[in-house]
Amino acid sequence: MWRHKSVREAGACVSGGRCIGLLILTGLFWAGTPFTVQAQNTTHAISGYVYDAQTHQPLEYTNVYIDSLPIGSATLRNGSFVVRGVPPGRHTLVVNRIGYREYRKKVTVSGDVTGLRIALRPGVLQGDAVTVTASIREQTGQMAPADIYLMDHARLTSQPFHTFDQALAAVPGIQIYRTSGTSVQSLSIRGSSDVAGGGVGNRVLLLIDGRPALSSDTGGALWSLVPMGAIDHVEILKGAFSSLYGSSAMGGVVNVITRQPAYKRETHIRMGSGLYEPLPKKWQFRSSPSLYSVLEASHSGVVGPLSYLFHVSRNSSDGHAENTAFTFYNLYGRMIYDLSEKRYLDLSLSGTHSSGDYPHTWKNNLHPYQVLDKYKDDTQVKQQFALDVRYRAYPSDKVNYSARVFAYRNANRSYFNQNDPEYRIPGNQTFGLESRVDADKYGFIARLDAQPWANHKMIMGADVQADVVHSSPDSVMYGNRRVNNLAFFVQDEWTPVSFLTATLGIRYDVNTLVGGKQLQQWSSNAALLWRINKAFSARLLFGQGFRAPSIAERFFQKELNGGTLFKPNPGLRAEKIDVSLESGLRWRPSEKFRLNAAWFRYHYTDMIYWVEISGEVGVVYTLFQVRNLNKALIQGVELDMSWLPVENLQCTAAYTFLDARDQSPGRTDDYLAYRVRHGVKAGVRYTHGDYALSVNVRYKSKVDEVFLYPLEAPKAYWVMNSRLQWRVSSMLTLALDVNNIFNASYEELARYKAPNRNYLLSLNLDW
Amino acid sequence: MKRYLWIYVMITAIWVLTSCSEDDGAPNETQTYGTISGTVTFVGTWPDKGDVQVSAWTSWPPAGPPAASSDVLTPGNATQSYKLEGLSLGSYPVITVGWRDPADPAGAVVLGIYHGDATEAGVDSLGNVTAQPLGIEVSKDHLTFTDINMTANLDVAP
Numbered sequence: 001m002w003r004h005k006s007v008r009e010a011g012a013c014v015s016g017g018r019c020i021g022l023l024i025l026t027g028l029f030w031a032g033t034p035f036t037v038q039a040q041n042t043t044h045a046i047s048g049y050v051y052d053a054q055t056h057q058p059l060e061y062t063n064v065y066i067d068s069l070p071i072g073s074a075t076l077r078n079g080s081f082v083v084r085g086v087p088p089g090r091h092t093l094v095v096n097r098i099g100y101r102e103y104r105k106k107v108t109v110s111g112d113v114t115g116l117r118i119a120l121r122p123g124v125l126q127g128d129a130v131t132v133t134a135s136i137r138e139q140t141g142q143m144a145p146a147d148i149y150l151m152d153h154a155r156l157t158s159q160p161f162h163t164f165d166q167a168l169a170a171v172p173g174i175q176i177y178r179t180s181g182t183s184v185q186s187l188s189i190r191g192s193s194d195v196a197g198g199g200v201g202n203r204v205l206l207l208i209d210g211r212p213a214l215s216s217d218t219g220g221a222l223w224s225l226v227p228m229g230a231i232d233h234v235e236i237l238k239g240a241f242s243s244l245y246g247s248s249a250m251g252g253v254v255n256v257i258t259r260q261p262a263y264k265r266e267t268h269i270r271m272g273s274g275l276y277e278p279l280p281k282k283w284q285f286r287s288s289p290s291l292y293s294v295l296e297a298s299h300s301g302v303v304g305p306l307s308y309l310f311h312v313s314r315n316s317s318d319g320h321a322e323n324t325a326f327t328f329y330n331l332y333g334r335m336i337y338d339l340s341e342k343r344y345l346d347l348s349l350s351g352t353h354s355s356g357d358y359p360h361t362w363k364n365n366l367h368p369y370q371v372l373d374k375y376k377d378d379t380q381v382k383q384q385f386a387l388d389v390r391y392r393a394y395p396s397d398k399v400n401y402s403a404r405v406f407a408y409r410n411a412n413r414s415y416f417n418q419n420d421p422e423y424r425i426p427g428n429q430t431f432g433l434e435s436r437v438d439a440d441k442y443g444f445i446a447r448l449d450a451q452p453w454a455n456h457k458m459i460m461g462a463d464v465q466a467d468v469v470h471s472s473p474d475s476v477m478y479g480n481r482r483v484n485n486l487a488f489f490v491q492d493e494w495t496p497v498s499f500l501t502a503t504l505g506i507r508y509d510v511n512t513l514v515g516g517k518q519l520q521q522w523s524s525n526a527a528l529l530w531r532i533n534k535a536f537s538a539r540l541l542f543g544q545g546f547r548a549p550s551i552a553e554r555f556f557q558k559e560l561n562g563g564t565l566f567k568p569n570p571g572l573r574a575e576k577i578d579v580s581l582e583s584g585l586r587w588r589p590s591e592k593f594r595l596n597a598a599w600f601r602y603h604y605t606d607m608i609y610w611v612e613i614s615g616e617v618g619v620v621y622t623l624f625q626v627r628n629l630n631k632a633l634i635q636g637v638e639l640d641m642s643w644l645p646v647e648n649l650q651c652t653a654a655y656t657f658l659d660a661r662d663q664s665p666g667r668t669d670d671y672l673a674y675r676v677r678h679g680v681k682a683g684v685r686y687t688h689g690d691y692a693l694s695v696n697v698r699y700k701s702k703v704d705e706v707f708l709y710p711l712e713a714p715k716a717y718w719v720m721n722s723r724l725q726w727r728v729s730s731m732l733t734l735a736l737d738v739n740n741i742f743n744a745s746y747e748e749l750a751r752y753k754a755p756n757r758n759y760l761l762s763l764n765l766d767w
Numbered sequence: 768m769k770r771y772l773w774i775y776v777m778i779t780a781i782w783v784l785t786s787c788s789e790d791d792g793a794p795n796e797t798q799t800y801g802t803i804s805g806t807v808t809f810v811g812t813w814p815d816k817g818d819v820q821v822s823a824w825t826s827w828p829p830a831g832p833p834a835a836s837s838d839v840l841t842p843g844n845a846t847q848s849y850k851l852e853g854l855s856l857g858s859y860p861v862i863t864v865g866w867r868d869p870a871d872p873a874g875a876v877v878l879g880i881y882h883g884d885a886t887e888a889g890v891d892s893l894g895n896v897t898a899q900p901l902g903i904e905v906s907k908d909h910l911t912f913t914d915i916n917m918t919a920n921l922d923v924a925p
Contacts, residue, residue, distance in 0.1 A: 364835060364853030365800045564832065615828050622831055708831050711855035 043454065044109050045397070047082040048116025050075050050095055059097055059120060060260055061138065061232075067092040067104070068534065069498060074138035077260060078341065082397045085454040095120065098152040098233070102591060132210070133235040133255040135491060135503070136244055136447060136459050145493065145503035145527035146541070147584055147598050149173075149236040149640070153259075156231055158685060159694050160723035160737040162272065162294050162760065163315070164226045168254065170696050171236055172640045172654030172681050177674065179324075179359040179752045184223045189238050190600060191634045191660040191675040192251020195707065195749065196610055197559075200552050203250040205241075209258055209348060211388050214248060215410045216467030217439035217478060219550035221254070222410060224352050225384050227332035229270065229296040230311040232259045238638075239600065240545025240580040243505040243525030246463060246487050250545040250577055258348070261307035261336055262300040270296040272735075272762030276320050277743065279756065285322040285370045292317035294762065305338040319357065320755035321369040323376060326356025342394040352384045358414060361709075361751035368745075368753045374417065381413045401448045408441040437471040437478075459505075460490040469551050478555035482514040485548070491525065503527040511548040511574070519574045521546045535589040541582040548574045549608055553626040567617075567625040572608060575628065579603040592644040601635040609662075609672075610707060630664040632672060653682040671705040690727040695720065700748075709750040717746035719754075733764040801854035801905030803912045806846055807864050808885070811921035813842045817868040819878065819919070821849040827860040827900060829877075834859065860902035864919035879919035888920040 046066075050059045058079025065072025066086060075081045083093075086109050093116075095103040101123035107113055134144035149171055161167040165184045169176045177186040177195045186195040187204050194201025199220010206213045206221035213222045237253040245253060276290040298311040311332040319325040332350040339345060358378035360371040390404035416433040447461030465485045471477035491505030505525040512518045528540045549572035556566045584598035606628040614623040636658040643651045660675035683696035697720040703713045720741045726734045737760040746754050803823060819840045822833035837849040851862075862881040879888035882898035889898030903912055 365855060366853035612831055622829075709834065710825055711834060711857040 043085045043087050044112050045082055045084045046086055046107060046113040048118060050079045050118045050120060053119035053121045057262060062095060062097040064095050067094045084397060099154045131235050133237045133253055147238045151234045153232055158692060159696055160721040160739055164223055164228050170681055173238060173638050173656045175676060177748045179749060185749060189252035191658045195674040203248060203547055205245050205249040205253045207253060207255040211404060211406045215439050216441040217437055217469045218552040219248060222384055225350055225386055226256050227258060227311045227330055229298055229313055230258045230309060230332055232257045239582055240543050240577045242523035242545040243507045244489055246507060246509050247546060247548045250547050258334060259309060261309040261334060265301040267767055268298045269765040270762055272760050274758055274760035277757040279369060283369045290318040290320060306335060308335045321753050323357040323360055323371045326354055328354040344392055346390040348388040350386045355381045362753060378416045383411045385409045398451045403446040406443045410439040412437045435477055440468045442466045455495045457493040463487040478551050481551045484512045486510045499531045501529040516570055519548055521574060535587060537586045539584045543580040545577040545580060546574050553608055565623050567623060569626055572626060573606050573628050575606045575608045577602050578605050595641045598638045604632040607632045629662060632662050634660040648687040650685040655680050673705045673707050674703055676700050676703060692725040695722045706750050712750045714747040714750060717744050719744050731765055731767050735762045799907055799910055801910045802852045803903060803915050804850040805915035806848050808846045808918045809921050813921055814924040817866050819866050822863050822865055823851050823859040824861050825859060854905050856905050858902060858904050861900040862915060864917055866924040876923050878921060878923050879917045881915055881917050885916035886918060888918045890920055890923060892922060894923045
């Protein structure tokens with residue numbers, strides 16, 4: 001909404017006493033308001049419509065702002081916009097969107113200017129993006145009160161990504177730990193999450209079109225629900241944001257924005273076949289080559305006031321290692337019904353089904369692509385379902401509101417040693433084990449976005465969620481549990497002068513384990529954004545965050561496949577980031593160059609962590625318990641730049657340094673497990689006529705600390721991937737991906753080999 | 768024709784890059800792993816269920832899953848050989864002979880440990896370790912350890 005630089009401060013009040021400062025600050029916010037009410041009387045509005053010059057489709061998420069003033073807006077779903085508060089005079093109106101050439105027009109304002117029709121032409125220059133995640137409403141990326149990274153549709157389709165985790169792995173500051181094709185064990189933003197299996201210990205909130213997509217048993221993100229072929233863009237918000245999103249938004253938020261249904265018919269098909277390069281003979285685990293495939297189809301159109309988008313995909317793989325084969329289906333549908341020009345209903349339905357092997361650690365160093373014989377018949381079936389209905393209305397230029405109800409089901413079945421004739425049990429008993437989990441989530445979120453005065457933008461709302469888990473066998477899993485969460489939040493963005501914006505937010509959560517513990521939590525967020533000049537801005541952020549323990553962390557008893565035991569801990573407390581500090585600079589001297597630098601420091605208390613307690617309890621078998629650590633500190637720096645030296649060459653590079661330490665008594669200065677100190681991400685895209693070559697590379701330094709297998713902690717590695725595209729015609733594009741070009745042999749998780757070099761040939765049809 | 772030349776150049780470039788890999792996915796030849804082998808002499812009565820395996824651990828008392836385990840030993844045999852291979856370089860402070868029911872791992876017990884005297888289990892009838900374990904350091908200079916012989920007391924298993 002605003003043309004300005006990004007700023008943020010975050011804060012969470014752990015107790016009411018700590019909120020006094022926040023209340024004083026709130027008072028100061030409102031103290032500035034009367035001055036702006038007067039100023040509003042002498043301003044005017046500019047309104048119009050933005051569309052794609054080639055397709056004539058309206059463009060949503062487009063910035064429209066007055067150059068050199070902190071005044072701006074974003075287009076709505078139908079491409080319309082209103083910029084209010086424009087003082088009389090001659091101004092430059094700027095319109096830009098990622099993937100389009102910037103549009104500039106001189107406008108003389110002596111009264112309201114209406115009916116502007118603005119056509120944007122596609123281009124590679126880096127216009128500033130519109131984001132929705134930092135404030136739960138549309139605003140210019142540079143105005144976002146946070147460090148926010150955006151991956152747009154063009155980048156998603158031009159880079160060698162065919163699954164969502166591959167795309168996220170290229171984002172600065174994100175580390176992903178995978179065991180096989182569909183098993184993202186952990187995603188960490190700046191070292192936030194643990195690597196504990198099944199998504200346990202996740203401190204990153206996944207949103208799909210703004211609704212939380214976390215499994216109600218483990219708190220892990222439901223990554224497989226993301227419809228890869230229907231993504232418009234992805235926003236990655238870094239840092240604690242419990243003040244807006246509550247529990248789990250400690251390390252950050254990944255918000256997947258799916259494509260709007262088109263205003264005309266569009267169909268897209270993608271087919272691809274891949275091949276893993278054969279392993280050396282001594283490592284081979286199958287006689288025939290390992291293949292994989294991807295098939296996607298989507299169709300979008302409009303019938304009267306109803307526009308729709310359907311997307312279906314199938315991914316399958318023989319597996320790059322033994323016991324990593326899978327078949328995966330994703331079905332996604334979205335319908336938008338325009339009740340009027342300024343009110344609409346948005347319905348999303350999605351479902352996934354995956355079946356395949358249960359991934360296991362390697363057999364030993366000599367056979368790193370194989371598993372023990374007794375694990376070869378372990379399998380799993382996962383099914384997920386999501387329903388979301390949202391109503392949104394824009395009754396006036398100053399007010400809009402929305403309400404949504406949603407439901408999720410995450411059903412997991414794991415089968416171990418089913419009728420295994422090779423698994424020798426004395427007495428020849430048939431030996432089979434099975435675990436079942438049905439994890440449901442129900443939610444309701446309502447919010448109001450208002451601009452009561454020209455220099456105040458407020459957002460407020462309520463969030464109600466219920467987690468219901470049924471699992472069996474009772475002696476192994478979590479039993480039947482229910483957790484209710486009720487929350488209220490409010491945030492205000494204040495621009496007292498043209499070069500400064502301050503943001504303040506607060507949220508209150510009540511989290512109740514039915515028949516058990518109740519947790520209450522204040523979370524706050526504050527930010528300052530200083531626009532030093534047209535190209536340079538600085539931000540200062542302070543905040544707090546929290547995460548309620550998941551049902552799995554409280555009640556998990558036994559890992560069936562490996563036999564590892566856990567001692568339940570229903571009395572776990574919420575973990576908190578008491579102090580989250582970040583300062584950053586953003587330099588954007590032209591559309592061709594952008595540099596972002598951040599320094600961050602997160603103080604955790606009561607961090608939820610896995611502790612091996614067999615020695616303490618005095619047993620000879622492995623026994624873990626999830627406990628609240630006393631303290632932990634994660635700090636570091638991040639540099640991220642993009643550069644277009646010439647129009648057909650794009651370069652990106654990023655570096656993250658992380659220092660993550662357990663500061664509990666007796667463990668001071670021990671590293672936290674699976675936090676890497678150095679991470680590098682870089683990419684180049686070169687286009688020449690109808691051809692394009694994209695290469696990306698990522699580096700991860702060695703893992704200093706692991707939960708299990710300390711002698712096999714993953715070593716440092718470089719991995720390079722590439723995609724060569726040929727646009728044969730306006731309908732047909734061919735692509736050749738070569739992943740892991742240098743055939744690096746590496747692990748993300750101890751004892752799990754990552755994929756070796758592989759090739760994917762695909763064709764895209766669009767009409 | 769020029770456009771096809773360009774794509775040919777790009778594919779050639781990728782092919783050259785893929786040919787420049789440090790290895791063929793094979794392990795670095797300088798990478799070395801250790802081996803521990805020996806025999807286990809059993810005393811007492813074999814339990815009617817569960818697995819008996821030799822394991823190497825990276826800490827003492829044992830914590831976390833073992834760093835390496837042998838194949839499941841054959842029930843009934845009084846003396847059996849075992850082998851732990853593909854061991855990473857590092858310290859293994861204890862080698863155990865253990866019994867575990869995979870369906871009920873909480874009942875796992877130590878039947879014997881390596882403590883330098885192959886005639887004694889080093890474990891009393893309740894499963895308490897009574898001898899000082901003898902650790903093994905696998906290094907580039909010393910990769911193979913043979914005759915790591917132990918005695919296991921099967922009567923400790925339930």
